[in-house]
Amino acid sequence: MQALKGVKVIELGQLIAGPFAGKTLAEFGADVIKVEPVGTGDPLRKWRMLREGTSVWWEVQSRNKRSVELDLRSAEGQAIVRALAREADVLIENFKPGTLEGWGLGWDALQALNPRLVMLRISGYGQTGPYRHKPGFGVLGEAMGGLRHLSGEPGRVPVRVGISIGDSLAALHGVIGILTALYHRDARGGSGQMIDVALYESVFNVMESLVPEYDAFGAVRERAGSALPGIAPTNAYRCADGGYALIAGNGDSIFKRLMAVIGRPDLENDAALAQNDGRVARVDELDRAIEAWTLQRPLDAVLQALEQASVPAGRVYSVKDIVDDPQYRAREMVIEHRTADGSMLKVPGIVPKLSATPGAITRAAPRLGEHTGEVLATRGWPQRKEC
Known part of the structure; x- marks a missing residue:
């Protein structure tokens, strides 16, 4: 039932x-x-x-x-x-x-x-x-x-x-x-x-901290493209084949693993970057360091290396990617359904x-x-x- x-x-x-x-x-x-x-x-x-x-x-x-x-x-x-x-x-x-x-x-x-x-x-x-x-x-x-x-x-x-x-x-x-x-x-x-x-x-x-930030600091949050202001590093980074890797390295321990993957021990061990507020102050520097690494590799290689290091990362999905993806299929999130006229149609689960x-x-x-x-x-x- x-x-x-x-x-x-x-x-x-x-x-x-x-x-x-x-x-x-x-x-x-x-x-x-x-x-x-x-x-x-x-x-x-x-x-x-x-x-x-x-x-x-x-x-x-x-x-x-x-x-x-x-x-x-x-x-x-x-x-x-x-x-x-x-x-x-x-x-x-x-x-x-x-x-x-x-x-x-x-x-x-x-x-x-x-x-x-x-x-x-x-x-x-x-x-x-x-x-x-x-x-x-x-x-x-x-x-x-x-x-x-x-x-x-x-x-x-x-x-x-x-x-x-x-x-x-x-x-x-x-x-x-x-x-x-x-x-x-x-x-x-x-x-x-x-x-x-x-x-x-x-x-x-669902606008999160928009109002209290304005009330406490007079801050008006503005457009920031693919970044997430106030949380760092998290962005879309260009890869060698023209793809974009979405990388969320904003957890304290995740950040250290990410810096290790991209070969930046100086940033990994920098005490000033140990927590989010310190990283936000240097977000442009961190984004440049990450993209310098991703630009040397195709998207698949970037995602594979980050997965091995348990750093959250992914690609931007088109609808074709969604329909072809094994995770979507495994959880029955794209299913075939018979419509009233008898034809079959793929629909969301x-x-x-x-x-x-x-x-x-x-x-x-x-x-x-x-x-x-x-x-x-x-x-x-x-x-x-x-x-």
């Missing part, structure tokens, strides 16, 4: 943040009913690269879910959501604040119908505050949360991470909130509750790994409205494809 088997989830969200949270719950056994707009469905069905008219991203984001077509602007669609919410454990939405209230489906209305309901609300800026009504996408949350300011090379335009990291972070925070709320409800005898997740706050929550109740892919991503009749018929509604 999967850990969340029996948990009933209604997913009203679209695109990334809300559906990613639903995906995670579904992988561990929750019954996720995904409500999609009539005729068009979730816009993610048409995002990025399409195969046979459907995004291959969709096959990952919506696996294990059931699809129901509803017009949430109609009285009938709203009535069906209320009926579904009465028996649900969780409802997920990521509309702009106030949208569900306009349809009579806000927190107060649904809680009155089902006091045990846990409702996850993901938005750009949260359900309160002066920015609550602003539309917000992940890219804006990444910028406001402080991540964009730190991404890129010094003196150049701030760059975005190549994925929608703000949406994914919001989804993961939402899942944490859902599981916490379910535990409070079921193990502590509590009631349901509303979980308010803002995109920018989810990014901000499931995280985290649970020893007793592991996640699983039990159902292909649904065709639009595939389960509308099934879901409505079991609840006494007419068996129509769309409402």
Whole structure:
């Protein structure tokens, strides 16, 4: 039995943040009913690269879910959501604040119908505050949360991470909130509750020591390329064949082993470099010494020598490297999955790994409205494809 088997989830969200949270719950056994707009469905069905008219991203984001077509602007669609919410454990939405209230489906209305309901609300800026009504996408949350300011090379335009990291972070925070709320409800005898997740706050929550450094020292952390300011040495170092070795020699004992490998006993035994603060003061010198060594060797030789010395190091992976890598295969992190049209597709595996109740892919991503009749018929509604 999967850990969340029996948990009933209604997913009203679209695109990334809300559906990613639903995906995670579904992988561990929750019954996720995904409500999609009539005729068009979730816009993610048409995002990025399409195969046979459907995004291959969709096959990952919506696996294990059931699809129901509803017009949430109609009285009938709203009535069906209320009926579904009465028996649900969780409802997920990521509309702009106030949208569900306009349809009579806000927190107060649904809680009155089902006091045990846990409702996850993901938005750009949260359900309160002066920015609550602003539309917000992940890219804006990444910028406001402080991540964009730190991404890129010094003196150049701030760059975005190549994925929608703000949406994914919001989804993961939402899942944490859902599981916490379910535990409070079921193990502590509590009631349901509303979980308010803002995109920018989810990014901000992983910004480490940014605020206390500013408060204590007036320090504004800036872009630093591939280095990690204040921790040394750790960087990407060029190799003789044009590759880059990522080397993390910032532990005190690791640093000594690294200096021994590159043939710098003077730095290895320098008392001023024994701890991180001393190394940070001379980080440019250390980076030059390390790269002088890596530039004389191809990437594979560099990584082999560092592995033998137990110095953490690695290469920059492309997706081809990921698919071909034995570690990914051994932990089933790239798996082949049969889609709804019968074709096979490599997709990411499931995280985290649970020893007793592991996640699983039990159902292909649904065709639009595939389960509308099934879901409505079991609840006494007419068996129509769309409402």
